[in-house]
Amino acid sequence: MTTSRSDSLGGGGRLINTVLVANRGEIARRVFATCRRMGLGTVAVYSDADAAAPHVTEADAAVLLPGNTPAETYLRGELIIEAALAAGADAVHPGYGFLSENADFAKAVLAAGLVWIGPPVEAIEQMGSKVASKKMMDAAGVPVLAELDPAEVTEAHLPVLIKASAGGGGRGMRVVRSPGDLAAQIEAARREAASAFGDPTVFCERYLETGRHIEVQVMADAHGTIWAVGERECSIQRRHQKVIEEAPSPLVERVDGMRERLFEAARLAAGAIGYTGAGTVEFLADERGDFFFLEMNTRLQVEHPVTECTTGLDLVRLQLEVASGATLAAEPPAMYGHSIEVRLYAEDPAHDWQPQSGTVHHIDIPSVAEEFGLLDRPGVRLDSGVVDGSVVGVHYDPMLAKVISYAETRSEAARLLANALHRAKIHGLVTNRDLLVRVLRHPAFLAGDTDTAFFGTHGLDTLSAPLVSESDEALSIVAAALADAAANRRTARVGGGLPSGWRNLPSQSTHKLFESRTSGTHDIGYRYTRGVVSVDGFDGLELVEATPDRVVLAVPGERGAVRRHFAVGRYGDQVCVDSPLGPVSVRRLPRFSDPADQVATGSLLAPMPGSVIRLGAEVGSRVEQGQPILWLEAMKMEHTIAAPAAGVLSAVNVTVGQQVEVGAVLAVVDPAEGTETQESK
Template sequence: MFSAVLVANRGEISCRITRTLHSMGIRSIAVYTEHDRDAKHVQVADAAVLIDSYLSVESIVAAAHAVDGMHAEAVHPGYGFLSENAQLAEACAAAGITFIGPGVEALEIMGDKIASKKHVTERGVAVIPGIAEPGMTNDDLVAAATEVGFPLLIKPSAGGGGKGMTIVRQPDAVAGALDSAHRVASAAFGDDTLFLERLVEKPRHIEVQVLADSHGTIIHLGERECSLQRRHQKIIEEAPSPLLDEATRQRIGEAACEVARSVSYIGAGTVEFLVSDNAPDEFFFMEMNTRLQVEHPVTEMVTGIDLVEWQVRIAAGEKLTVETPVLTGHSVEARIYSEDPANDFLPSAGQIVHLHEAGDGSAASAGTSSASTTDTAAANVRVDSSLIQGGTVSANYDPMLAKVIAHGATRAEALRALDRALADTVILGVTTNIEFLRALLNRDDVQAGDLDTGLIERALAEIEFTAPTPAVLAAAALSIHSERWMPGSPWQQPSGWRVGQHRPARYRLACAGQVHEVLVAGPPNAAEVTIDGTTTPARLTSTGVEWGAQSIRLAMETVDATVWVGQEGTSWALTAQSRAESLADHRATLARVAGVVDPELRSPMPGTVVAVAVANGDSVTAGQTVLTIEAMKMEHPVVATLDGVVDISLKPGDLVTRDQIVARIESPQASTEGETS
């Protein structure tokens, strides 16, 4: 067995791998970039090495021998980055380092989505109709789109995780979608090869976990349902699938083993299938992920098998001593992202100012569930996280912060346990998707297991995000009021001579584009708070706020002029406006004419300009893409708000901040009116 292993990744997966390495008595070596110098995965490892990029094969191999007195005999690639890169496997072999993953043949064949489909077809495994030929140009793909038929899906050949995948429903949208997919694929995988695939309506995404040793044994560990996706990115996963019957489970498991067998697979891998909700006994091969999956914990929870431990043991040459297991109970996982679902899921970056995670993570130490069947028990919940109090969420990497996994004797118990765990999770300082996850879990169709990959897009219009309640507004105002309150000042005494009544403090709190006015009279521990003409006695407490006769539990943290408030998985950032800011807003409201469009285009988030579609001085029309900004591995187009001439000086590679003016549109009509006047 290895004495030290280098984990060639970051974030929660690096922490999760290190946890198992330590349980096996193996020392871990982390790698990090300057952005991650103080990250949790660096702190939990036995040693850490600074590298220039997580995508640098040379840096990873060099790091394995960069720690004095501790040389890594093996490299675990985690997922993402170089995890499915044959060059890393080859470089490790050349350096005498064991790559904890499959052989080069499997990486090369299954890492190419075009080659893999042809390969498994020859082994009798059904695939989705499409066009997957090497060397196809954009013109070839546009021409082939008609043959494939609409709707169709554009997919990167070298990709995974939904990056670069684009749905196209009309012929005239193919060319533009190809350009965007090429950019995303090139940036994410270093390979912009694309292929086309027929889009199966109301599809369900089912994947099968396999394990294979170097002695010829291949087993499957059941399936996972991964149909709850947004933009082809999985959000909630579960095991087993509520769709499959036992006969189909055995058939799809055998098909997955045949795919692994066809490339002499070694280690842990996942074979992904598409299953029509209308024909659940038919399945089509999509791809094989030659690595650990983000959602692997749900399989660990229902099988009691630590997949990372077996990856390490297999890489060390051990034989598999486990057989295809009986699945026990049900497990559901939710991914927590730093993004704003109420604002088109724009990524959020910043510092974690308050953190409380559900459960204690003890059940996760061996990758198993030690849970009782009580769905509220902490032992039923596992958290794989990269978060630490005071840590920084960078815009340079994927927005996933943590995964919360729950186990129950039944699917209903697991769903309830997960919902409760999310409600108990508090992350303040960045905007997260926790409220969205809870709303999704509590939908009738999700509770019933009536899932498909388009469900979330349909559900978005039906999900309403919670505005701050009067009690939340009062708590935020009282938090600011307590910092400004001066007990010894004669001007704030409740008695004494003054002209007229004591004037309350006025706070204007901006939150999600809305401004709320709160009046606070008296000291913070015995105040009268007026909101929308209604006055209520209120005071701050150690656990939240007393609001009238109610005692309301809240998590709160004040940073400068912003109060972060969390309640039951929902969080708000309420920023106190200064008098100058309030006056500026008021003037803007008075000056704005109904129906007038803002000619200034602003960046919706901090990020990097990856494409500029127009030149300075070009004429543009409303809705036309002016430039594209990338943050947290996602592209966001900025479009013209009106017809006119564009004024832009940015170029690809430029960094922008949130709300920065990135372009201006001069309306010809406005210019004519100005000349006339």
């Protein structure tokens, strides 16, 4: 046992019977899973947009927070406390993000007579300001990077990193390398920080172009015991937000004595503020093993599963027990094996990480051994906030799931995770799945060479390229066409038992058109004659079986034919084909297009639903390729919409504050003579 409790839950602690989670999605489901294992009741809160979300249906009780945006709902502490009292909860777990590091919310929870499943209010206050916390850590003997006042930054300080004082997760972060960009980037960071955390305060620090992001999980009780529960490496990041995390750290494994120094610094940090509960002390390290304090997150981290998998600890259970007064054992369990977590996002890495919104038609990760649970043998764990039919909206983070592997060695953990992602069926939205698989299989990653500049060093365009080759994609689209033909014949009133396009004598091919996001239009021509199918451009290809959702093809090769199995899913015009060759998603096109559907050259289309927050140019002005025309806010981040070519801004179809849908024409740039747009290249 790692903890001990008396009948009164130890140390004068309070008995917890029902827990409200002041959060949504995956983390709410994660906390509920532990509560169920402990026999505790659960209460969910939800916005109008989340009414049908899995975390709502899984809870014993659920309370509506009217509205959609975080400011209307999950950031309204007074409404959440009212919900807890109304539903009979006696404790509040904040999850991560939203109000999890808000000292005023923690105070209000305690004042309402509820148990706060988190650290003392004073600790949240001390660590809540990144500026003040660095000064405190410096005084405690923890190595730090000097904090810079934005008003005093000079060219000699560049490059600098602008950070939000009240939060993390990449929100409000900007790298500035040019003095002329500083003022605009500080203002943008302030807007983003205010939107995400309700506090626009930002600060600057020296930016290390390459480094390793290392963090230590701490757990402390109210009786003086502080655990350093292993370290994690989170260096693979986009926009300063973690994408892949692992435990233990390859760097720490390599540098003699680094783990002991890290753990001592983490315990010093926790002890300096009288910390209790779960927290994470984050450091930036160099290849020599020197490290500097970044911040302390006074909550559970998104990446906590890799620590659970390598220690056997249920960190949420420990949070609940410590909040009830439990006493930790003298030492935490040792780490064993290796665990890697990836964050599966609805986003398009190849197009500036554009977040996606819409319906998740189908999601299936093969070989999942546990959902929200501990792995005690090599395998894959899934922590997800979505199920088939879930809608990803514009108001919240677009993370679909965390997929976690555990194995005895790092190489096996990477192989298990890459294979599970490669074979996953994810239908409905563009995701970063291909990027994740390519990173997990990259020689540099497998060698443990994983600094924060990984995407820049190895080329985001290469890493985000489709997993499937062009020839294999074409074969998958043939399968889509033949499955579509089978579906047509199944619903036909006459001759439904015959294959689509069947002729007793040779005739012209039947054609189906599909559009791929990466390779353009595919015109698939095929003919059925006396039970044999022939596909234009695929000599020797043999159709073994075709149903609306499954196609088997015998593909000719130098050493004979190889059978390939394709699973096909159709959702309106979208067709998703899955096979061991790789995932393919295409859009079925009509044979003849309507001229009214054509978009004018130079049109700037909304890449996602969002709100227009700023305009950058006036109608009639000359603009250069890449020049910002307007800014959208979606999913708590700002997104720049830039000119596709040099020319004249001939139209702006939106105003500040206007909500727009994906695909809406926001503005039009008439290209200068002799230029071509990004879309025409």
